[in-house]
Amino acid sequence: MEQNAEVIRRVLAGEPGPQRDVVLLNAAAGLEAFDLMGDPTRVQQPMARRLREKVAIAADAVDSGRAAAKLEEWAAATRA
Numbered sequence: 769m770e771q772n773a774e775v776i777r778r779v780l781a782g783e784p785g786p787q788r789d790v791v792l793l794n795a796a797a798g799l800e801a802f803d804l805m806g807d808p809t810r811v812q813q814p815m816a817r818r819l820r821e822k823v824a825i826a827a828d829a830v831d832s833g834r835a836a837a838k839l840e841e842w843a844a845a846t847r848a
Contacts, residue, residue: 780836792830796822 779788799822804810810818829835 776839780830780839782831788830792823792826793819795826795829799825 775787776791779791796819800810800818803818803822826835
């Protein structure tokens with residue numbers, strides 16, 4: 769568990785590599801699943817294109833610091 773926490777901290781701090789790639793792809797899949805719930809017709813679009821769009825969104829959230837800030841916000845809420 770502690771190893772996973774360290775990996776996510778490094779990824780959110782901007783460390784490149786395969787672990788970041790997996791985190792971004794996982795986030796992209798979650799974002800796409802959420803969007804499909806709201807618009808099931810999206811399934812007609814190519815999966816690769818949909819995931820590529822979502823990977824870009826996830827990467828922006830990580831690179832801008834928004835993802836790390838949200839994680840810290842959640843952590844603070846659990847400590848309150």
